[in-house]
Amino acid sequence: MTITKRMALTIFIGMLPALIIYIGFAMVPIAMSFYYSFFNWDGLSDMTFAGWDNYNSILKDDIFWKGVKNNLFMMVSGIVGQLPLGLFFALLLNRSLRGLKIYRSALFLPVIISAVIVSMIWNMVYSTESGLMNGILGLLHLDSWKQNWLGSERWGMLSVSITYLWQNYGFYMVIFLAGLQNIPEEIREASAMDGATGWRRFWHITLPMLKETIWVTLIFSISNSFRVFDLIYVMTAGGPAHNTEVMTIYMYTNAFNNMNFGLGSAVSILILLFSLIAIYAAKLATSRND
Template sequence: MHTLKGTKFSIFIGLLPALVIYLGIAVVPIGLSLYYSAMNWDGISPMTFIGLDNFIEIMKDPIFWNSLKNNIFIMIAGIVGTIPFGLLLALLLNKKLKGSGFFRTVGFLPVVISSVIVSLIWGMIYNTEYGMLNSVLGLFGLDSLKQNWLGSTEWSMLSISITYIWQNCGLYMVILLAALQNIPAEVNEAAHMDGATGLKKTFLITIPMIRDTLVVAIVYSISGSFRVFDLIQVMTGGGPAHYTEVMTIYMYNNAFVNMRFGYGSAVSILILVFSLIVVTVVNKLGMEKKR
């Protein structure tokens, strides 16, 4: 019993630094945001308690609901874009083809590149006058398809979503590749002996075997979609006319441009609430299917 108590104390001491850091960079800021969300404060003058007025004003603002809609658009793009493409690349690399290490590095490279650099690269690709995309369309005689990709209310969100998928696809490739490599060799051998090959093996055996990892990847993708900021801020700044504005940019504009820190804190709390709701729903659906 004495040894068990000593072991628990040692574990607690070992976890204490990480716990303190987590409290300092995660829990405490959330608590401060919740406190500021009930205040009217411009960062200079004294704070004034206004209760739920910030939240009520947010709910009445159509720009906020438009930003939420754009966040949902990015979230769906992440789920149906980054994860399937990441899985496809992981399946190809798992076949141990020649040069797979090189392609693994190239596939993961966009993840480690700064989002600002990614935004600038794709901004040049989408440029109306000298961008590569319009130039390629003109080269093939498809001038009618040329667009102002980032300045159009019709194409701007789709263009940003493609960039978002390209940037994050490599992360899920690595995560899912690790899961594929952890599948016991006996399972693959048994499947081969039973005649399960190709797509049949992939959908009936491989994907069910990495189902838990896929759920984690989906949850991580959802949480990342609610945090997206720098990519859109550099490419469009939320324009044109708020058509690409997401909740983080809405929060930034109100807190740091309009100097309404209480209002911006209220938006940050709502971002947290919405992301927790979606993640909880996905987790519950995942657990029900597992049963």
């Protein structure tokens, strides 16, 4: 099918409003952040040119690299936790069940709950004195296993990542469910006639048909893991001793608490850069398996 000049012009005009909005709300702020990252500026006084000093000070800061490590932990836990869990529930819901709409709504509910509310709920779960987690361990006579979950250097990031997983798996469930419902019924029937059932049908039919959907969810999972802020900020504010600090909290602290918007802008550019590198690495890893 060839696209004529008139069709191309029509498509361009149709996309133009969205393109203008995207440039105004995405590209322009990125360009402004990149510009501000070369200055020292507290938001009130005149800006002074700093060159690459902001980037140099960030890259020499151990707290920043701890944030990078924690972001990578969130990224990996999101990929190996949220995506399989979302696909699992999508497979369960992609069938005729009594009360299917209720199940879908219940599983998607954490996505629409405010991150602040989610953080407060899970703070109560992890509470040292009266939390659900330690309470269950007490009932099982496993008092030696009780922890200060969010205050532990060993368990802090894992506890936060479990909350992050619980809040967001429903988002990927919906995407996978849409992908499953777009698989033609004729392919399912043909595979059943050929004897492909259960795991064989999933591995040889369903999963290859979801290839593009999986790639979309992978991009979302990676980008969201580098943008996570409100959930961790309310739960731990990056503490204790920066053990749960991520790059967005590091950016917020420098930009708004320390009133150094140039340094904060530089961190935002580095977050974007790390996200693009992670997505490109995922693209290379998945393309090798094609």
